[in-house]
Amino acid sequence: MKGAPSNGEVASQILAVLSGHESDTFHATLLSRRRRYIGERLAALLTLEKGFVDLILAAPATQVTRVLEAPQTWEVFVLREPAQQLRWLDRCLHVEAVLASKDPAEHESVVGSESFSGLALANWTALGDAALLEGKALFLPRLNAGCVVDGLSTYATGPLSQVRGGHQAWSPGEFGVVLSLIVKAAALVESGLEGHASVFRSFTRSVVVRSDPASPSFRSSSTPVANGMTVLHNPSSAYPEAIYDALIHEAVHSMLDIVELETPLTTSASQERVIRSPWTGQMLSLRTYVHAVMIWYALAKGAAHLVCEGRRGGELLDRSAKGFGADVIAVIGKRHIELTELAQEVLCAIRDATERSIGHRA
Numbered sequence: 001m002k003g004a005p006s007n008g009e010v011a012s013q014i015l016a017v018l019s020g021h022e023s024d025t026f027h028a029t030l031l032s033r034r035r036r037y038i039g040e041r042l043a044a045l046l047t048l049e050k051g052f053v054d055l056i057l058a059a060p061a062t063q064v065t066r067v068l069e070a071p072q073t074w075e076v077f078v079l080r081e082p083a084q085q086l087r088w089l090d091r092c093l094h095v096e097a098v099l100a101s102k103d104p105a106e107h108e109s110v111v112g113s114e115s116f117s118g119l120a121l122a123n124w125t126a127l128g129d130a131a132l133l134e135g136k137a138l139f140l141p142r143l144n145a146g147c148v149v150d151g152l153s154t155y156a157t158g159p160l161s162q163v164r165g166g167h168q169a170w171s172p173g174e175f176g177v178v179l180s181l182i183v184k185a186a187a188l189v190e191s192g193l194e195g196h197a198s199v200f201r202s203f204t205r206s207v208v209v210r211s212d213p214a215s216p217s218f219r220s221s222s223t224p225v226a227n228g229m230t231v232l233h234n235p236s237s238a239y240p241e242a243i244y245d246a247l248i249h250e251a252v253h254s255m256l257d258i259v260e261l262e263t264p265l266t267t268s269a270s271q272e273r274v275i276r277s278p279w280t281g282q283m284l285s286l287r288t289y290v291h292a293v294m295i296w297y298a299l300a301k302g303a304a305h306l307v308c309e310g311r312r313g314g315e316l317l318d319r320s321a322k323g324f325g326a327d328v329i330a331v332i333g334k335r336h337i338e339l340t341e342l343a344q345e346v347l348c349a350i351r352d353a354t355e356r357s358i359g360h361r362a
Contacts, residue, residue, distance in 0.1 A: 010263060011345035018252070018298040018350075020193025020305065027202045030258045034227065037261050038068050041077040045089075048082050055093065063096035070126035071205050071229035072155050078225045079161060092126040099130055102137045110152060111141050111179065113172055119152050128153035128206060141179055143186045145201045151175055151209040160208070162223040165233050167210040178209050178235050185243035193305050196248050196298065203254040204228060204247070209235050220246035224257045241312045248302050252295045265290045265343040275332060278323030286335050290343050293328045296320050297350045324354040 005013075013026040046053050056064060067073055067089065076088045110116065122131035122138065129148035130139045141149050150156045151170050158167075170178070189200050205228035218238035221231045230250035235243055256265070266287045273283035279296050300320035306313025328351050329336055329344075339347070 007263075007340075007342045007345055010259070011342055011349065014256075014259070014294065014346050015349050015353075017195045017199060017255070018294055018301065019353075020195040020298075020301050022194045022198055024198070027198060030255060031202060033261055034258050035069075038074065038077065042068065045077075045082055045085055049086055052086055052089070055090065059093050059097070060100070063093060063100065066096060067092045067126040069205065069228075070128070071226040072128065073126050074228070075161055075226040088126075091123070095123050095125050095130075095132060098132055099125070099137055107137050107139055109139050109141065111176065116152055116170070116172060116175075120154060120157065122154075124153045124155070128155045128208075143183065143207070144190060145186060145197075145204065147204045148206045149179055149182055149209065150206050151178065151211075156208045156210065160223075160231065161225050163221050163231055165210065165212040165215055165221075168213050170209075170211060174211070174236060175209075181235055181238065181240055181243055182207060182209070182232070184240040185247060188240060188244040188306070188311070189247055192244070192309075193302060196251075196302055199255055200247055200251045203251045203258070204230055206230070207232060207247070211236070218242060218246075220250050222250040222253045227254050227257055230254075239312060241306055241316060244306070245299055245302065245316050248298060249295055252298050253291060256291050256294065263342050264340055266338050267340055268338045274335060278326060278328075278331065279319065286332065286338055289332070290339070290347065293323075293347055293350060296323055297354070300324070300354075321354075324350075327351060328354075 013023050017023050017026065042056075046056065070092075073088070073092070076085055080088070110119075118133055119131065119138075122133040124131045127148060128140070128150045129142065130137060131153065132138075140152060143149060152175070156167070157169065186200075190197050208229055208231045210231060210233050212233050216234055216237065218232075218234045220233065222229060230247060232238075232243065232246060238246075259265075268286065271285045271287075273285055275284050275286060275289045276282070277284050277289065277292055279292065284292060297320075300317060303313040303317035303320050307317055329347050332339070336344075
């Protein structure tokens, strides 16, 4: 029986994915790890409330899976008390059951609606891809990769844990423009480097779009407490290639968060911001910096592909490559002793690769 892969093998798989190469086996391993993690959380919860076991067993497996794999469920399990977790599961499974009982002919898409009024009062699925409102079953659009584009659910419009910024409601016309941009960006991902497309498909469950008038520039974010959720702030001010870049950025974050469930990248959990990012100038914790090195390496590869395809990628490539002008490990200084063997393997490989190719473009 084959044992767990070595750090060297995992490092090689991570580097291959970041470089844009396909790695179905690696992704399957990580997705199994994700399911196991949330399954263990559920099992621990059910030991506290044994009467709830019957509800889980009575629900169709597909409905339970949809609830458990939603980023919002991940957040509830990480941040909420057991009583709140039980209420969440009970409500979400009820919504799934009612939706499943509806005739597909009764399903309605919110795209093309003249008004989004009332959606705040709807009962939403855990994923935020559908809602029940006044007897209607309303559905949000999905990308070909399978993830929902959500700018309307109570999760997308309300406060997001560990994600800064507010939200101003979209009009139907504004949401339509944003959806068109994201569809174009997702098509670029799917037609781009296969490894990046696979990361996007595997580790993005929802793309939340928010209009933040207090910070009007385009940016993206994600959080480990809602794994699989990419948040795009002010995407209407971006162009498709910039959104493509952001979709890859946050999908890699989600992938690395799953890697770290069993194989941490740093020996310290400190969130002290001690390292200045060579890409953004922001101060980062050591863990965030390690993520950043890997992500910007992937983004440089993706931007180079855009340039080769004659797309608008030059500025994205310049921005990604500039941070590799210095030794990515030397930047850490004495904190390098807090890197795990896995992190050292990947960062050394990236340093060597960038020194040979894009390392000194800045």
